[in-house]
Amino acid sequence: MAGRYLHLLGCLCLLAASGALRGAEPTKLPNIVFLIADDLGYGDLGCYGQTKIRTPNIDKLATEGMRFSNHYSGSNVCAPSRCTLMTGKHPGHGYIRENHQAKGYSEGQEPVPAGLLKMPLRLQEVGYTLGGFGKWGLGPVTSSGDPLKQGFDRWYGYNCQAEAHNYYPTHLWDNDKQITLNNPKFAAHQKLPKDADVNNPASYAAYSGKDYAPDLIGEKALEFVRANKDKPFFLYFATTVPHLALQVPEDSLQEYAGKFPETPYTGDRSYLPHRQPRAAYAAMITRMDRDIGRILSVLRELHLDENTIVVFTSDNGPLYDKLGGTDTEFFNSAAGLRGRKGSYYEGGFREPCIVRWPGHIAPNSQTDRVSGFEDWFPTFMELVGRKDKTPADIDGISFAPTLLGQKQPERPFLYRESPGYGGQQCVRVGNWKALRRNLNPALKAKDQNPGPIELYDLANDPFEKTDLAKIHPEIVSELQLLLDKQHVKSDLFPMRVLDAKKN
Incomplete structure (x- = not known):
């Protein structure tokens, strides 16, 4: 009996030394x-x-x-x-x-x-x-x-x-x-x-x-x-x-x-x-x-x-x-x-x-x-x-x-905006991309109107040469909803045309 106990104790010591009893030891963060x-x-x-x-x-x-x-x-x-x-x-x-x-x-x-x-x-x-x-x-x-x-x-x-x-x-x-x-x-x-x-x-x-x-x-x-x-x-x-x-x-x-x-x-x-x-x-x-x-x-x-x-x-x-x-x-x-x-x-x-x-x-x-x-x-x-x-x-x-090589759903959309360079917005959904400019024109600029929404099919037109907005007005309408929704007013970085809509 004592021999079996000593044998078991020795095995446990070997397992501990090998780390087998430390299975819960956290893996080092990459x-x-x-x-x-x-x-x-x-x-x-x-x-x-x-x-x-x-x-x-x-x-x-x-x-x-x-x-x-x-x-x-x-x-x-x-x-x-x-x-x-x-x-x-x-x-x-x-x-x-x-x-x-x-x-x-x-x-x-x-x-x-x-x-x-x-x-x-x-x-x-x-x-x-x-x-x-x-x-x-x-x-x-x-x-x-x-x-x-x-x-x-x-x-x-x-x-x-x-x-x-x-x-x-x-x-x-x-x-x-x-x-x-x-x-x-x-x-x-x-x-x-x-x-x-x-x-x-x-x-x-x-x-x-x-x-x-x-x-x-x-x-x-x-x-x-x-x-x-x-x-x-x-x-x-x-x-x-x-x-x-x-x-x-x-x-x-x-x-x-x-x-x-x-x-x-x-x-x-x-x-x-x-x-x-x-x-x-x-x-x-x-x-x-x-x-x-x-x-x-x-x-x-x-x-x-x-x-x-x-x-x-x-x-x-x-x-x-x-x-x-x-x-x-x-x-x-x-x-x-x-x-x-x-x-x-x-x-x-x-x-x-x-x-x-x-x-x-x-x-x-x-x-x-x-x-x-x-x-x-x-x-x-x-x-x-x-x-x-x-x-x-x-x-x-x-x-x-x-x-990691697994499949995952497409990103629903990707949105960007900037008050600089005249003020711009864009959103990409799948291969469709909507772009809107002149949203923050200089106060002294003659043209104070926002530019029309441009629409591009990046799958067939990766260099954005052809504006398809007039051909696909229904897609423009859908993407405009995203453009309007994703902008939240910032007092620090105003976008005058968009902020006026929010008021």
Whole structure:
């Protein structure tokens, strides 16, 4: 009897040592790496058809995960797009709906109220350490919108979007401390002097410095991953590339120097001049790709690959009309889509999107599911097993089943609005898309009437060349009901034509 007892006790000890009795031990939460470019077009990556710009690391990420063909940023400009991402609410219900400088602060945008950014706050609540690196734009340091008050444990980079126009700034923010950089002070919006030789590299020397901000930001992001390798982390890497101005270190520029026909840009269309604007744009994107490759390499080095969800996307579409010397037509940055940044034609907010999670998301897969920035919040909560932490009052719909290879119903609709660029609304239901413009005309504008609702069949007309509103008035009527219903009045960001209807 005593022998059998000792034998059983020994077995129990072995089982305990092996972990069999610890079956209830929680599985470690997967890390999340969210990589977001700034003004990158749908066609600016090799895996989305780009032929002139090298993006080998992002292209490899696409072969290892899932590529989206119908993913939409949160807005057509920077700050509201990020607000949509971090709140799970589309712009018709969002707090930030346009880029807006904060009042009473030396730099920074309109601060979001305390507790508004529920995605980072909930991730922190369930056990994540959060690090943000790059561009913020949702509230000045010390304001209610300070990233350190909205769920982030660590921040390094630009707080203000306007400061981020210069890649050689005089300072960056390390948490709540301003860090002085080894760069001369110069404005990010200026022209080449009239007497300058446009073909002489020396004429452009004043528009650079020693400390290239993306390099510093990238290094701090790597430090964060290494420091938190043994606990769940959320890395928000919000690079400023390829947003203007056109600035890139010489070692990256040389890869593309002389490769394209060039006309020196003198700064006559805002932002800084550059002798080789096309080479600079391409070099900035390839250098961004290199930085992303370094983050992916560190994940492999630390054996974190299998337990890390990696996302790559962009906050809105590419620039238009060669603003700041960019040439999106030359690079086919919007992949033929109509519209650019600031527009709700497809080129203004349909974005590249890649998601990788080895062992969970099938490699080299793709989906046509319509999704948007508001969907990331519930998607992450479902993927990490904390669906119960998803608020009921958001607009986002989890696409976790799609990522995991399961079928799920179509998204009922996807809605966007913006008070900027004359005021716009759009809604997509299936392949039908309704667009309405001139909803916020300037007070002095002669035309104070809203534009007619335009209707496009994206399945047969992806480039939105043919307005079908007159042929399908019944569809227009149905979609107009959604357009009217989804807008909620905002005193901070009025839409005069729509708000008049609500009164």
